[in-house]
Amino acid sequence: MLRRWMLPILFLALGLAAAGRQIAQGSTGGAVTLLLLFLVAGVLLSPLAFPRSVSAAEALRRSATDGRPIVYWRPGCRYCLRLRTRLGLHAHRAHWVDIWRDPEGAAAVRAATGGDETVPTVVVAGTPHVNPDPRWVRAQLT
Template identity: 45%
Template sequence: MFKKDPSRSRRPAVSHAEAVTHVEEGGVAIYWRPGCPFCGMLERGLGPDAERAAWTNIWEDRDALAFVESLNGGNATVPTVVTRTEHFVAASPAQVAAAKGLIAEAGKVL
């Protein structure tokens, strides 16, 4: 079901549908796009824990793009971190730390 994105070895690339299932099962999904400096900051900040989340490229999945826009007031703002109970854009060191904590606590990992 999940495959590693060859351009980003720690990012298990999944479709939006797979990300939704992963979140419903207690996991963490991260919506991202290529060239996003904040996405790179998040991945680096997560370190090896990055592979425990489901990563969905909003430029490759229209459903993912629409979902991110629905969460962010019509904006395709990434990286958007999603769990069953919350979502936020991880654009600061504090938000990266929060994402790392959510992944550590997640009941479902890849």
């Protein structure tokens, strides 16, 4: 659980340290700016930037019912963040599985990638696609 939040916590700590240094140098505006930048980066790299995750079993069940893709991801992954931001408001149409929270999800990714936990791995109609083009994934969601 803590592993999911390590990078955002690190960004917050670095932001506080940078802001503290700016305040010590007499630059309150610079401190606020730096703190906000690090805070935004921390939020983007946290689980908060992604749709609510479900278990791999639940995602498989839902996908079998509605035909929507399953996206296996993990916090801190820049490629997952790229996919999430490019999907925009369409992201909620997929079933998202955080592989750091769900061992079954991690096992599904390892099975699809030959033993690695390469994410994002998107499963469409039972076929896994490792780090697919976000435009292609978006087309699968409409």
